[in-house]
Amino acid sequence: MSGAGMGDSGVAAGAARRRGTAYPNDLRGEVLAACDAGLGVRAVARRLGVSPSYVVKVRKRRDATGETEARSRLGRPAPRLLAHEALLRGLLEAAPIKTLTALRDTLAAQHGILASKTTIWRALRRLGLRDGG
DSSP: OOBTTBOTTSOBTTOOOOTTOOOOHHHHHHHHHHHHTTOOHHHHHHHHTOOHHHHHHHHHHHHHHOOOSOOOOOOSOOOTTGGGHHHHHHHHHHSOOOOHHHHHHHHHHHHOOOOOHHHHHHHHHHTTSSOOO
């Protein structure tokens, strides 16, 4: 150990971690090594300053998939109507549709595209067909 209350990863036992961020991969390795050495879930959690559920999840994922590192976070998904922006532009250029409800109904009835009014509004704003307000 690197120091009192510190694991080999340099992470203080019980150290605060920003919510939504992954634990370092070396800490994951320490968790797995301690489990492989025969320590129980609670003992590993206490020793390394993580929750027992984290220990179980890391172990289960390694056993099921062989993965020992954190998965990358992929970020926000692509806009839902991105693939249909040319269609939206064409519909509005051919015959101006006055309301989002009417445009939503046209997309659903004629093209089988289901989207909320908010999603349509965002697509129109991305296309520059509506102001940002």
